[in-house]
Amino acid sequence: xxxxxxxxxxxxxxxxxxxxAIIIKDGIPLARAHNExxxxxxxxxxxxxxxxRLAASSxxxxxxxxxxxxxxxxPCPMCCGAIVLARIPRVIYAASDPKGGAAGTLxxxxxxxxxxxxxxxxxxxxxxxxxxxxxxxxxDRRT
Amino acid sequence: xxxxxxxxxxxxxxxxxxxxAIIIKDGIPLARAHNExxxxxxxxxxxxxxxxRLAASSxxxxxxxxxxxxxxxxPCPMCCGAIVLARIPRVIYAASDPKGGAAGTLxxxxxxxxxxxxxxxxxxxxxxxxxxxxxxxxxDRRT
Numbered sequence: 139x140x141x142x143x144x145x146x147x148x149x150x151x152x153x154x155x156x157x158x159a160i161i162i163k164d165g166i167p168l169a170r171a172h173n174e175x176x177x178x179x180x181x182x183x184x185x186x187x188x189x190x191r192l193a194a195s196s197x198x199x200x201x202x203x204x205x206x207x208x209x210x211x212x213p214c215p216m217c218c219g220a221i222v223l224a225r226i227p228r229v230i231y232a233a234s235d236p237k238g239g240a241a242g243t244l245x246x247x248x249x250x251x252x253x254x255x256x257x258x259x260x261x262x263x264x265x266x267x268x269x270x271x272x273x274x275x276x277x278d279r280r281t
Numbered sequence: 282x283x284x285x286x287x288x289x290x291x292x293x294x295x296x297x298x299x300x301x302a303i304i305i306k307d308g309i310p311l312a313r314a315h316n317e318x319x320x321x322x323x324x325x326x327x328x329x330x331x332x333x334r335l336a337a338s339s340x341x342x343x344x345x346x347x348x349x350x351x352x353x354x355x356p357c358p359m360c361c362g363a364i365v366l367a368r369i370p371r372v373i374y375a376a377s378d379p380k381g382g383a384a385g386t387l388x389x390x391x392x393x394x395x396x397x398x399x400x401x402x403x404x405x406x407x408x409x410x411x412x413x414x415x416x417x418x419x420x421d422r423r424t
Contacts, residue, residue, distance in 0.1 A: 180334055181343035181367035200324035215390050219359025224324035244395050247358050252387050
């Protein structure tokens with residue numbers, strides 16, 4: 139998660155909302171990404187979605203079995219949907235997102251028994267550090 | 282919707298689950314796409330998500346204001362999340378999806394008041410034609 143926070147900081151330096159994601163398989167990072175919405179003008183360019191696309195390209199399979207996704211903010215509905223579609227078995231996130239979190243806060247799309255895949259969730263890892271990074275980013279943007 | 286079904290058929294000819302999406306602004310199509318998951322090995326390559334990325338690239342803005350998304354199958358959680366993120370005001374879909382539909386069937390992510398954007402939904406347009414296309418695709422794949 140420290141590395142995901144570092145990736146998030148790299149995004150902030152480019153004016154992107156500081157969220158970082160890393161996908162690991164067998165201890166090896168398959169993909170690292172930060173948000174890119176402002177730079178790319180792509181509404182789907184969240185850190186998690188970019189990391190999922192990169193990791194799938196890296197393994198040559200749309201199924202990301204035996205992987206863990208680390209992300210510094212609770213994933214939104216789009217990203218949770220993508221995590222389920224990619225069959226990612228485990229997600230570890232830092233801060234919760236009261237405005238859009240779909241991994242336990244507003245929704246829990248990762249563990250809905252009606253969908254064809256469920257995900258183990260660990261939350262709160264370095265949450266305070268991630269929250270402070272986001273708060274400081276938005277505070278600086280307002281001034 | 283007839284054009285979206287035609288795009289879906291083009292996908293089926295390539296071995297992709299036949300779902301087609303078109304995004305219109307001021308009567309002009311900004312983007313057309315069918316599923317590409319099998320060809321690209323990208324788990325996020327649903328017709329709607331690809332169309333959203335293409336349309337945003339076409340207008341140079343992540344906000345797809347004043348657009349309508351036509352899609353031949355009810356969008357999944359990922360695609361509904363992307364529709365909300367892109368601020369698409371109107372979605373028209375053909376068949377409902379009892380296994381993963383997130384625009385009224387399993388969830389209604391497009392009209393959740395806790396999110397920062399809500400979407401007008403019209404459903405059932407050419408639904409039978411879309412259902413038959415999907416059924417015939419899966420029947421042919423099994424044989």
